[in-house]
Amino acid sequence: REEINGRLAALPGDGAASEVEQVAPGNILVLEDNPLAGAKLTQILKPLADQLTLVKTNAETYQLSGQGIYDVIIISMALEREDPLRLVSQLRAVEQTRQLPILLILDDGDYPRLAKGLDLGANDYIIRPVDRNELIARTRIQIKRKRLQDQLLDNYKRGLTLALTDGLTGLYNRRYMTAHLDTLFGRSGGPAKDVAVLMFDIDRFKQVNDTYGHSVGDEVLVEVARRTLGNVRGFDLVARYGGEEFVVVMPDSALSAAGSVGDRVRRAIGDRPIEVTIGPRSLPVTISIGVAVSGPDATTPAKLLRNADEALYAAKHAGRNRVMV
Ligand code: GH3
Ligand code: MG
Numbered sequence: 001r002e003e004i005n006g007r008l009a010a011l012p013g014d015g016a017a018s019e020v021e022q023v024a025p026g027n028i029l030v031l032e033d034n035p036l037a038g039a040k041l042t043q044i045l046k047p048l049a050d051q052l053t054l055v056k057t058n059a060e061t062y063q064l065s066g067q068g069i070y071d072v073i074i075i076s077m078a079l080e081r082e083d084p085l086r087l088v089s090q091l092r093a094v095e096q097t098r099q100l101p102i103l104l105i106l107d108d109g110d111y112p113r114l115a116k117g118l119d120l121g122a123n124d125y126i127i128r129p130v131d132r133n134e135l136i137a138r139t140r141i142q143i144k145r146k147r148l149q150d151q152l153l154d155n156y157k158r159g160l161t162l163a164l165t166d167g168l169t170g171l172y173n174r175r176y177m178t179a180h181l182d183t184l185f186g187r188s189g190g191p192a193k194d195v196a197v198l199m200f201d202i203d204r205f206k207q208v209n210d211t212y213g214h215s216v217g218d219e220v221l222v223e224v225a226r227r228t229l230g231n232v233r234g235f236d237l238v239a240r241y242g243g244e245e246f247v248v249v250m251p252d253s254a255l256s257a258a259g260s261v262g263d264r265v266r267r268a269i270g271d272r273p274i275e276v277t278i279g280p281r282s283l284p285v286t287i288s289i290g291v292a293v294s295g296p297d298a299t300t301p302a303k304l305l306r307n308a309d310e311a312l313y314a315a316k317h318a319g320r321n322r323v324m325v
């Protein structure tokens with residue numbers, strides 16, 4: 001840090017240079033097959049590194065970088081046995097390492113290959129003989145960039161989760177389920193083949209809230225979601241449709257098959273009381289289910305959902321704790 005400050009402070013016109021922001025140590029991967037050069041690089045980089053790995057081949061670099069733990073890869077362009085440019089291109093070709101910062105170290109005069117390296121997606125470079133302070137400064141900025149990038153990605157994912165899922169149960173929300181149905185029906189709005197939906201609603205749920213309180217009700221909702229997920233296929237989508245209403249979307253399901261899934265879910269919830277942490281400790285809960293499948297009388301997602309809703313209404317009127325198609 002002293003050295004960086006000393007050097008940057010000497011740059012003309014940069015008053016803030018003496019206050020270089022501290023960057024937490026990162027995980028650094030170095031590809032260099034010359035032992036002396038490798039030792040020098042690792043010695044310089046040590047203060048910046050939480051974990052520092054020196055490797056000698058493209059293959060090792062590719063394999064390790066795919067683990068997703070590194071913040072920057074430093075690649076020597078003067079390998080004796082292989083072409084590091086191939087590695088750069090491979091790293092940029094796959095999702096896991098597409099954004100991983102790459103710093104090239106090249107011999108003075110090797111400009112055609114530098115141009116190629118930057119074209120292929122390297123982020124920065126250093127010319128030999130390696131200047132200690134320059135290597136530290138350029139590595140540091142790549143680690144910093146990676147941190148920012150990770151943060152943006154995290155925020156983006158968190159935003160998506162908030163927008164598309166239900167905070168209580170973790171299920172998809174109604175908006176996502178609707179978009180999913182739209183996709184299954186196709187953008188053209190043409191009829192989808194055998195898209196089945198179950199729509200279900202907890203029986204007399206208001207009583208649970210009124211008798212034991214809202215938080216017991218919430219625990220029931222979470223457990224209903226869990227049992228439902230445990231009784232559908234991986235590619236079926238379970239969504240919280242409303243307060244205590246759920247929808248399961250099942251592609252490639254005929255009405256009879258959907259009906260049996262519905263009955264399995266109904267039994268998974270109704271056959272065993274739900275444990276809650278407060279109040280009654282254990283609570284019998286049943287659901288009523290309406291089933292519908294796409295076809296001539298359900299040519300759009302809206303019609304399909306309306307048919308399922310009507311079947312659900314019929315199940316309620318027929319006495320609850322049952323499946324109606
Ligand atoms: P039915 O058998 O006809 O469905 O009777 P019900 O009492 O379940 O039906 P109703 O639609 O009248 O009541 C639904 C209740 O669900 C009302 C509301 O208090 C409760 N509810 C909706 N969302 C939530 C929630 O997020 N948490 C809790 N605890 N309760 C909720
Ligand atoms: Mg309801």
Ligand code: MG
Nearest residue numbers: 201202204316
């Ligand atoms: Mg109701």
Ligand code: MG
Nearest residue numbers: 201202203205
């Ligand atoms: Mg209800």
